[in-house]
């Protein structure tokens with residue numbers, strides 16, 4: 001539904017002075033949504049609230065840094081990529097972590113959020129010892145910057161614990177606090193990768209519906225395909241609108257990877273009428289286990305291992321997928337709105 005906001009409405013929603021709103025309108029027209037004409041009057045689109053807040057922040061940053069503003073600061077919200085699967089044990093956590101490292105090596109600022117309710121274990125694979133998790137934002141009033149732990153290659157690791165997807169039971173005040181923290185996170189990073197765990201619970205599914213993009217981890221195991229299909233079907237019926245990607249993990253040959261990807265996309269196209277784009281494969285390789293024993297992500301443990309190269313290719317092909325240059329809405333806000341129902 002379209003929302004029509006007058007300048008007074010917008011001023012109230014953004015907490016910006018009307019004069020400042022007019023100034024930003026003339027100064028940053030390309031960063032703001034077009035106004036809508038209704039009954040001979042021009043209104044602001046509902047999207048303008050976030051857009052003006054963004055521009056306000058950008059302007060503040062530019063002013064503070066004068067001409068030295070880096071491109072990374074002139075950005076909107078991060079791409080929020082959810083890594084999921086129908087069933088557990090398919091390699092989501094390994095892929096989320098190593099993909100984050102490869103994105104970071106490609107010059108992106110990456111945060112990886114451990115949001116697996118059952119088995120939060122990114123920190124184990126990354127060899128870090130987080131003291132806090134997202135829940136402490138609510139319970140101890142911490143800022144998100146206080147719970148992010150620096151991981152390999154400078155990625156940020158956000159220990160989720162049961163904090164992030166268990167918000168359905170929280171009070172409105174707690175949610176506002178959490179949302180502010182999650183939005184900060186989205187504004188700070190270029191890419192936020194969320195290890196969601198298997199998509200069996202409604203908490204995970206609600207989050208997936210809000211993500212910008214979903215990466216399904218498949219394996220040659222036939223039940224992994226059936227469960228992945230079941231999950232995507234549920235998301236499809238809830239009108240998930242973003243792109244769906246697949247990566248096939250633990251393959252022994254290229255042919256096998258192609259077979260699995262095609263079987264999944266074929267089924268989805270036939271029964272749900274939507275496209276799944278395969279973005280890569282990862283071989284079954286003993287390096288993964290060896291790296292785990294060493295509490296080191298495999299792409300750091302052995303950068304030239306086949307699996308590491310596979311993830312590098314995966315990162316490159318995901319970066320080639322079009323995303324709007326300046327993303328003006330927050331995936332976590334969509335999620336909060338969804339669970340408020």
Ligand SMILES: Nc1ncnc2c1ncn2[C@@H]1O[C@H](COP(=O)(O)OP(=O)(O)O)[C@@H](O)[C@H]1O
Pocket residue numbers: 085087088089090091092093094095249250251282283284285286288289292307
């Ligand atoms: N490409 C691979 N080759 C060999 N073993 C793998 C590979 N990917 C994952 N594994 C192993 O499979 C198990 C599950 O991986 P994990 O990333 O924890 O999956 P999930 O997060 O989906 O439960 C781990 O023991 C991991 O070492």
Ligand SMILES: [Mg+2]
Pocket residue numbers: 092093094116119121195197
């Ligand atoms: Mg996992």
